[in-house]
Amino acid sequence: MTDTAANPAALAAKPQTLWSTAWRQFRRNRLAVVCLGIVAIYVAVFFYAESVYWIARIRDVVPSYKVTDFAGRDAHPSAAHWLGTDFAGHDNVAQLIQGVRIAFEIAILTSAILIPLGFLLGALAGYFGRWVDTAIIWLYSVVDSVPSILSIISISYVVGRGMKGIVIGMGLVVWVGLCRLIRGEYLKHKQRAYVVAARSLGAGHLAVMLRHIAPNVLHIVIITFTLTFPRFILTEVILSYLGVGITGEPSWGVMINDAKQRLWLGVWWELGGATAAMFFLVLALNIVGDALRDALDPKLKTAERPAA
Amino acid sequence: MTAYIIRRLLSVIPITLGVLLLVFLIYRVIGGDPAARLAGKNATPAKIEQIRKTFGYDKPKFFGFWVQKFFRAQPGAGLGVVPVSGQTVWEFCLNLCSFRLAVVSASGQTGWNFKPAQGATRLAVALPDFDARQRYRMEFRVEAPQGCSLRVLLAHPGAKPENQPIILEKSLSNNARTFVTADIAPTVDLDAADGGTAQVTVEITGGEATVSALQVWRAQSNPFDSQFWQIVSQFAQLNFGKSLQSNQRISRMMADGVVPSLCITTPIFVIEFVVAVALALLCAYYRNTWLDRTFVVISIVGMSVSGLVYIMLGQYFFSFELGWFPVWGFEGINYVLLPVVIGVVASIGGSLRFYRTIMLDEMYQDYVRTAFAKGASQRQVLFKHVLKNALIPILTNVVVAIPFLYTGSLMLESFFGIPGLGRMTVDAIYTGDEPVLFAMVFIGSVVFVIANLITDLCYTWADPRIRLQ
Amino acid sequence: MALLEVKNLKVYFPIMGGVIRHKVGEVKAVDDVSFTIEAGETVGLVGESGSGKTTVGRAVLRLLEPTAGEIRFDGCDITNASHHELRPLRKQMQMVFQDPFGSLNPRMTIASIVGEALKIHFVQMDRNARRDRIAELLRRVGLKPEHMNRYPHEFSGGQRQRIGIARALAVEPKFIVCDEPVSALDVSVQAAIINLMQDLQEQYRLTYLFIAHDLAVVEHISDRVLVMTQGKIVEAASAEDIYSRPQHAYTQKLIAAVPKAF
Ligand SMILES: Nc1ncnc2c1ncn2[C@@H]1O[C@H](COP(=O)(O)OP(=O)(O)OP(=O)(O)O)[C@@H](O)[C@H]1O
């Protein structure tokens, strides 16, 4: 018997999930690992900022980054205020740190809308085909036909300024890309014999869709999240400029727009600080996202023209 | 092939209708009452009512037999009026799902609570411009303890108080909450005095009660006389309405804005395209060398900076500090130069990376390997095969960018004071000029739909494989 | 009574086209096919690629909607049974697939692939009992139970086919459709898998519908052979008769294609 069934040497010593293989692949990209480290630092800052915010809220006091100090306003960088202070005497570094919180909150909340929406619609369209597919394709073609920046602005505008408007606006528009990718994958996977096998065991459509196929396309969600995160950050800046952004909290977009007037007075550090804080996160996420795609699914076509 | 082309042509219709529906949903449904939004924060109900009437926001959204009627609640004998702010999620959903999409109360909110103090049991509702020949309907919710009874009375201008017809009489049983509908039928004998203000009185006896979500509607004969179909028929005649700010025709404003916008966006578009494709070819030629990697790094770095920062820094340094270019205005070629340069710099990173990916994808195709194996030189392969085959994805990308020519660059135009469509849009957002926004978003989408159609038709012509799909 | 009875089975796939993507024609994948399979026997189904074998196999298990005809399994008509009604029957009929790479979910461990069937059909079985049963099944098909936490991509083609067989066996079926279970394997491995399947048939009294595209494989294992081409069965006879007295021209062609060494 030449079949290797009984030959244990044919298998590696430890079970290998596809994730661990991908991780090994990812680790080979040094730059991406460094960038993952940068993202990790931002995540830590996010938790720190979140705790500052919540502690102040629970104690019902004005958080330190919001305490106004009109005597020490528009200060230049110093040991006490590394990036100086703004028009109301807020420390710019503390505000940047809160900006990390806002950026992450936007990304997380928006993803909480767009990932279920895109995933579910994509899965339904790809799996059931026929009129379900036709309807969902119509839906996303319609949403996609409106230039995304215009539809995001419109929704944020009617919902009203603030986090809610931004999140709903981006969430209801950006799902299209994910939906397309997921639909394509479901189309591919439903042809596979393992799906027929699951059906022949008596598994229902929902079980096949969610328990069998979903794990096979989950990596797309991760890649999409990493690659759209930068888009959320950059869009927030535009929305803030248009007056439909965050209010009452120091987001990066708000800071950049506030710095606009003072730049002409030669105050460059405020703009520079916010730009740098954004830049490193966006850069790191872009590189990590690319590396993740290369490691998890090199053939995935995520290249999208950055709009506006 | 012909079937495909016809199908593709026909598909423009549902997509365009869909886009119109989407924009309509955004501006008329998702954000709540558009009239309240236009009226601003501290508007009186009468002001809101006037806006609603002018723009036809009192009509049903899609389909319906009733038009929203304005009412004013009058705190009668001992009645306290408590406005409830905002819609609850549930009410919002009801509004979306139910057929009566027109239901939004006169105050711009979904409900008012009328809480009678001790002994007070009357709630008076004033209906301005009452037409006695029309049918009206009033709906509200009552919360009352057991044993209460309810009466709805109509008092018409000119009629004596003792001559009040009773519209509805009802004893409230044990339900905690009752939904009451009172139909106010034509009262012919009163028609001499229409145009005045009628008064409907809700009387509750036997206990303290809360009346909420009170709405009044007027019947309309054509159920399709609704906001959506009105827009469809208007837009079909290329009538986009007038701007709230300048009171100009929107189509006129757009025609004026197109040229300045194109002056900015066309050069950006062309320069960016040529430079990006040239650099992408260079990267493909020198793939995996330091040159290629440098460009990749530069493009990712370039993509990671906000477009707004490019504009702010560019304007500050070159216009303000160095004074090489004018800061603001649109009076000559030198007003356009800086915005164009900034536009190219801000967007070239993304394009370069996109085109490079496309070219490298082609580079690793079998036919390219075969060509290399047959002894073709790098340059031959690059220009004869790769560029030719990459043309389709490149073309798609270009066509997809065409609507941005039209919408202009929102931020560039408003920073440099260029009177194009982008600035028009930004101004409309600042001033809440919704008809302008509505039209801009819709036309922008239609341009995209048409551009997309043209690409697809070009494909069929260029690439026979696609016809088989 | 025959275990499986198929009468005038037709499976047509619509071809969509035209302006509004309506049906403009159909592929007659299976066109008026009738046969019966007795309990305990192995029926071979041969035909060239695209002749409709897989379609027959799947339609018989109601994994496809038949266009017309009648399918009776164990005396009951399952032609129009719903997913729900079919559920108890799924325990009795199973399938082994052609492609050992596509038929196992790459994101599931061997234990969960084989255990899925147990979870669905043996609800009362607890975790440990299920583990033991999976281990026993793996041992039975010649795999090591300690590999149950591995993923399919770590196994060779032959090993994967064994996993597929274990999955089919898990529900203790009466009837298994084997859709070219060996055609993707090396010749040496083919023999091992076929031997395994024969052993299992004896041990569990299985009934097989054994699909293959060449006669050599089928002849060895089948009691009767059906020859199929272009959606129709053109010849049905015992394995010896097919070889010694082929009636149809197409069967003769198939025999001529079998290498002499067999
Ligand atoms: N889902 C489907 N939609 C449309 N046509 C199909 C579908 N499945 C199968 N067909 C067509 O039906 C015919 C029979 O296919 P089937 O898979 O049954 O052949 P087969 O005999 O199993 O071939 P092979 O030996 O290659 O597995 C083929 O022409 C195929 O193209």
Ligand SMILES: [Mg+2]
């Ligand atoms: Mg087959």
